[in-house]
Every structure is written in C-alpha cells, then in structure tokens.
Amino acid sequence: MAMNDADYMLPCGRDVETVWDRLTIVDAGNADEHDRSCPHCRAVRESLRALRAAVDELASETVEPPADLVGRIMSAVRADSRRRDMLPLPSQDPNEARISAQAIASVLRFAADTVEGVRARRCKVRQSDSADSVEVELSIAVSYRGLTAGAYDLVRERVTSAVSARIGVRLSRLDIVVADVFDT
Amino acid sequence: MVTQTEADLDDATLVARSRDGDMQSYEALVRRYQGPMYRLALRMLGSTSDAEDAVQEVFLTVWRRLAQLQEDRAFVGWLYRTTTNRCLNVIRARRPQADVELDEHESTSTRTRPDHAAEVSEQMTALGQALTGLTPEQRACWLLREVHGRSYDEIAQTLGTTTQAVRGRISRARAQLAEVMAPWR
Numbered sequence A: 001m002a003m004n005d006a007d008y009m010l011p012c013g014r015d016v017e018t019v020w021d022r023l024t025i026v027d028a029g030n031a032d033e034h035d036r037s038c039p040h041c042r043a044v045r046e047s048l049r050a051l052r053a054a055v056d057e058l059a060s061e062t063v064e065p066p067a068d069l070v071g072r073i074m075s076a077v078r079a080d081s082r083r084r085d086m087l088p089l090p091s092q093d094p095n096e097a098r099i100s101a102q103a104i105a106s107v108l109r110f111a112a113d114t115v116e117g118v119r120a121r122r123c124k125v126r127q128s129d130s131a132d133s134v135e136v137e138l139s140i141a142v143s144y145r146g147l148t149a150g151a152y153d154l155v156r157e158r159v160t161s162a163v164s165a166r167i168g169v170r171l172s173r174l175d176i177v178v179a180d181v182f183d184t
Numbered sequence B: 001m002v003t004q005t006e007a008d009l010d011d012a013t014l015v016a017r018s019r020d021g022d023m024q025s026y027e028a029l030v031r032r033y034q035g036p037m038y039r040l041a042l043r044m045l046g047s048t049s050d051a052e053d054a055v056q057e058v059f060l061t062v063w064r065r066l067a068q069l070q071e072d073r074a075f076v077g078w079l080y081r082t083t084t085n086r087c088l089n090v091i092r093a094r095r096p097q098a099d100v101e102l103d104e105h106e107s108t109s110t111r112t113r114p115d116h117a118a119e120v121s122e123q124m125t126a127l128g129q130a131l132t133g134l135t136p137e138q139r140a141c142w143l144l145r146e147v148h149g150r151s152y153d154e155i156a157q158t159l160g161t162t163t164q165a166v167r168g169r170i171s172r173a174r175a176q177l178a179e180v181m182a183p184w185r
Helices: A016-027 A033-037 A039-059 A069-080 A101-113 A151-167 B011-019 B023-045 B048-064 B072-093 B114-131 B136-147 B152-159 B163-184
Strands: A086-089 A097-100 A118-127 A133-143 A170-182
Touching: A016 A033, A016 A039, A016 B163, A039 B114, A039 B136, A039 B163, A069 B023, A069 B048, A086 A118, A097 A101, A101 A118, A101 A133, A101 A151, A118 A170, A118 B011, A133 A151, A133 B011, A151 A170, A170 B011, B011 B023, B011 B072, B023 B048, B023 B072, B023 B136, B048 B072, B072 B136, B072 B152, B114 B136, B114 B163, B136 B152, B136 B163, B152 B163
Parallel strands: A133 A170
Antiparallel strands: A086 A097, A118 A133
C-alpha cells in the first residue's frame, strides 16, 4: 500500500515528523504553547518515546552469528582463491621449487611490523632479473606520533634479512612507500 | 620488538593487506564485522538461516571484489551496501506470499530491573514484528539509519536514490512504527 505524507498529518496541522523533530526540544523543557496544550501531539510524542526506548534496545542487541560462521566464510574464501604469481626458489636442477608471492609478502609484512610505529600494508613482490632474487615494493602506515630515527633503515634491514633467512632468496630492490598514518 | 596481531590493527591496514591476498587479515575483518552484518541481515530477512547465507555470500563477494575498492577506508560502508543489496535481492527472489515472519530470538541486553526488562522486551518484540510490515526498502533505510547509524548520503548511495527520498522513507517508517508502539505509551 502506498503511503503518502498526508497519512501522517495530525488533526492539529502538525505532522509526525515535526513532533519527532521537536521531541528533543520538548524534553529539554523548551516546549511551545502548542506542544503543551495539544492532545494529538502529546499522544504521538508518547508513542515516539516508546519507539525510541525499543529502538535503543534493538541497537544494543547482541545477538551473535553462529560460532562456526567465520570458519565457513574463510573456507569459501580459501576455496575461491587460486594461488597466483608463483616465483621460483633456488633449487638443484632438475628439481624445481616455487613459492607464491603472497607467502613472501606475509613474511615481509611480519618483519616490517616488528618495527615500532610501523604497519605494513600492501606488498608487491616481483621476480628480478636473476632467478634467486626478488624486487619488493612495500607500502607502510606510520604512527602519527612519528618514528624513531633510523626506523626506515630498520624496516629495510629486517625485511632484507627475513627474505634471505626465511625464504632463501635475495632482495635485489626494496622500495618503501609511506601510504598513511594511523592513530591507535 | 613489537608484533601486532591482526585483531589490533586498524581497518585500512587490514583491508590493504587483504587486497594483497592476505587471508589472516581478511579473517580479522570478517571477525570484526560479521556481527553487525548478521544483525542487519536478520532484521531484513527475518530468518537466521537466510541471514547466515547472506552474510557468507557477502564476505565472499567482497573478497573477490577487493581490488575494485577505491579507498581502503571506505570498506565498512561498502560492506553495509553489499549486505543491504544482498538482502533486498533475497527478498525480491522470494515468492510474494512467502515473506517470513521474524524469528523469535531472545534479546540479550542486560537490564538492571527485571520488570522493566520484560516490558521493554515485549515492546521490542512488537517493534520487530512491526518492521516486517514496512516495505523492504523502507526497512533497509530505517535499520541502516536508526540501528546502525549510517549517514543519509551513504544510505542513498546504497539504495541508488536521493538523500531526500531516504529521509522521506525513514520518516514514514518512523510514523508507522510509532503507531504500533501506541499501546506502550
């Protein structure tokens, strides 16, 4: 059924929306003569107060999704994600070992996060000209409180050593881009 | 040496990492926002199983389309938009007579006065029922604004309409719902 605004006009000439808008004014003790004397407005005001109480409860409702929903969502996400961007790892011919750029990025982000005031964000990993080295562009967010002197060098140092120690490839180039500040 | 778990990180950081394919970061976002999305879907669809399916579908869709998100900070708005539209599509696909009655579920909000709690819960049950009497678009506008605190602009974008139309729908919804609340005044 189509409703039109005339359906909410009170016999006194005010509509429900006006009463709603004036509710705060009335509750603050600044009612005008009409607010005080009109029985129609008073009745609607009471209904709106009852509605407001129910809405407050609805808004603080804490009904939670079932405990296994996150697991179900993440299974679907994993099933959907094909491993792309595989990079070769140093290995003895004729054997071949490959690693996903994603896995390298995870290791790099973890290494950068260990520096105070730094949060790694995007991390693009490309193979460089030689087979056993990679080029990385790492974007980071830094704390608005600022970084200690030498923090960028420390990021560079930790990321570089993580790549060689944990993955076994050399970092031929690392570009660090400050993309944002965070304030938590 | 500091290491931060995903649960401590801000949304924009988690979104940027998720876009890179980092599933742990995405899982942290799912944990953070599955509750509000589920509650929105539950009030929109009135069925726990439909709400679960909708939320699962939403997070999978968002994961697939993360590359299209222009601004990492806009993630939450995007999530609300995707959830709302998913719910509206589910409702449109239902047979007209099959609009489900809201599940009776216990409100778990804690009240200090039990007598008051019983009374308010009864009001809330009535409100829940009254919500099913609104059109799906009205219900979406009203829930997004009054329960989830989203802006008029964002709601207008979500429903592909103007802020003026959103304000109109919300005020009509409020008037209809207030009528249902009359017995408790």
